[in-house]
Amino acid sequence: MRDLALMVNGQSRSLRAKDNLLLLDLLRDGLEVRSVKAACWRGECGLCTVLLNGSLVKSCLVLAAEANGGEVTTVEGISEGEKLTPIQEAFVEHGATQCGFCTPAWVLTTHELLKANPNPSEKEVEEAVGGLLCRCGTYNEIREAVADASKAYAKARKSIVQRAR
Amino acid sequence: MSFGSPYVTLPDFTYHRPTTIEEVLKILKEHGDEAKVMGGGVGLLAFMKERLMSPSHVIDIKGVKELGGADYVPGRGLRIGASVTIAELCQNDLIQDKFTVLHEALSRVADQMIRGRATLVGNLCEAIPWVDSPPALISLDATVEVVGPGGRRKVPVASFIKGPVDIDLGPEEMVASVEVPDVSGMRSTFEKFTSGSEFSLASIAVTLQSQGRKRTARVVYGAVNSTPVRCQEVEQVLEQETSRASIRRAADTAADKVECMSDVLASSDYRKHLVKVVTTKALGRLLQK
Numbered sequence A: 001m002r003d004l005a006l007m008v009n010g011q012s013r014s015l016r017a018k019d020n021l022l023l024l025d026l027l028r029d030g031l032e033v034r035s036v037k038a039a040c041w042r043g044e045c046g047l048c049t050v051l052l053n054g055s056l057v058k059s060c061l062v063l064a065a066e067a068n069g070g071e072v073t074t075v076e077g078i079s080e081g082e083k084l085t086p087i088q089e090a091f092v093e094h095g096a097t098q099c100g101f102c103t104p105a106w107v108l109t110t111h112e113l114l115k116a117n118p119n120p121s122e123k124e125v126e127e128a129v130g131g132l133l134c135r136c137g138t139y140n141e142i143r144e145a146v147a148d149a150s151k152a153y154a155k156a157r158k159s160i161v162q163r164a165r
Numbered sequence B: 001m002s003f004g005s006p007y008v009t010l011p012d013f014t015y016h017r018p019t020t021i022e023e024v025l026k027i028l029k030e031h032g033d034e035a036k037v038m039g040g041g042v043g044l045l046a047f048m049k050e051r052l053m054s055p056s057h058v059i060d061i062k063g064v065k066e067l068g069g070a071d072y073v074p075g076r077g078l079r080i081g082a083s084v085t086i087a088e089l090c091q092n093d094l095i096q097d098k099f100t101v102l103h104e105a106l107s108r109v110a111d112q113m114i115r116g117r118a119t120l121v122g123n124l125c126e127a128i129p130w131v132d133s134p135p136a137l138i139s140l141d142a143t144v145e146v147v148g149p150g151g152r153r154k155v156p157v158a159s160f161i162k163g164p165v166d167i168d169l170g171p172e173e174m175v176a177s178v179e180v181p182d183v184s185g186m187r188s189t190f191e192k193f194t195s196g197s198e199f200s201l202a203s204i205a206v207t208l209q210s211q212g213r214k215r216t217a218r219v220v221y222g223a224v225n226s227t228p229v230r231c232q233e234v235e236q237v238l239e240q241e242t243s244r245a246s247i248r249r250a251a252d253t254a255a256d257k258v259e260c261m262s263d264v265l266a267s268s269d270y271r272k273h274l275v276k277v278v279t280t281k282a283l284g285r286l287l288q289k
């Protein structure tokens, strides 16, 4: 057993866990962050994707011990409470959500993409989300939603740049 | 408290996070076969979930400073530390321009999230027939730097991979880096054929180096047999001429000479066909450059 302390969505959390615990299970079962989904456990579906120290990782392929002293962000950490973010809005608008099981991973991954690159090409979008699977098969709707959300991000960036001038 | 998935668990082990190579070697010496080095963990954790491996000590090398970094020294070449991720290498412009075959092989490994964790050295050490880095490294005449109780030794990648999931590494040793010798005037490319997932059913790594009128070619196939297969007959074709017509000759020669295995993924006949396909595609791109 080992004492772990980490920041999860800006809050400091601590718990005791065995060395063989996965970050996925620490988040879901230890800390009850249920937006992090467990499906394939082998790095193929990407639905357990979270940000670990600023990088997107599939949390089923990371040990909880590796996150000790680090910072984890899940979709809750980039949400604004009841108010929908432009990405969430675009996903709803385009019906890119269907059963909703995979949605948190898509929203988080899209957020990371658009933060770094508010105006991605189709190829860049494909690259960024290439590790995620949606079993309802809403890929077209997701594509549309990402394109739509990118307009909001590009606009926001433009206004920041203008204000800075 | 005890929690974790009721479906997929890892066997019990002790997690180590050393900060120096000496510490890694000390843990390896103490526990031998019972300990496993972990780079990204992408492969290791998967093997452990399936109980293909059950080490009682896992040594995470991400905190070992000396194992980070990819350094290029003109005349000497490129040295890639064992904890450098595939994503870091994909972003390296020098690798893209100078060692294109490695860049192309690595940028087609899995997806961005996996590449962000997985290391080149871990990919190589996995030595599964379908992993993508070994053919590229062999085509570049790369060597592996192994450290252990007896000091350091260098092994060509081609002989480091002894068989499927079998590498030239003792229980008390680890890989510190991979070294790619410097070259000038080299063109190179990588191509792979996949079906249904990212896993290669056939891949090819080609390097072509011209020095004056002399041309040297290296052609290595991956995923078609239990270890990477170098094909000297195809190399000879390319060393003689690099016209459009030689592409067809090279592809036919490859299908004739490259020994292919049958397994659950594909028959040897199908793989022979794929050898032809990847050869044609790779050379088509390379000889147009």
Ligand SMILES: Cc1cc2nc3c(=O)[nH]c(=O)nc-3n(C[C@H](O)[C@H](O)[C@H](O)COP(=O)(O)OP(=O)(O)OC[C@H]3O[C@@H](n4cnc5c(N)ncnc54)[C@H](O)[C@@H]3O)c2cc1C
Residues within 6 Å of the ligand: A042, A043, A044, B036, B037, B038, B039, B040, B041, B042, B043, B044, B045, B046, B061, B082, B108, B109, B110, B111, B114, B117, B118, B119, B120, B121, B122, B123, B124, B125, B126, B130, B131, B132, B133, B169, B173, B174, B175, B176, B198, B199, B200
């Ligand atoms: C969904 C998915 C898709 C994939 N697709 C591809 C693909 O398209 N192409 C491809 O090539 N691969 C693919 N892979 C495999 C993946 O690339 C490898 O598992 C990964 O590169 C291994 O690197 P790692 O750093 O995570 O190694 P680890 O998991 O840390 O280690 C793998 C093995 O190497 C040993 N090892 C690691 N580092 C050292 C060292 N320094 N010294 C001695 N031994 C060491 C470990 O003990 C272990 O046995 C895929 C994997 C997944 C999960």
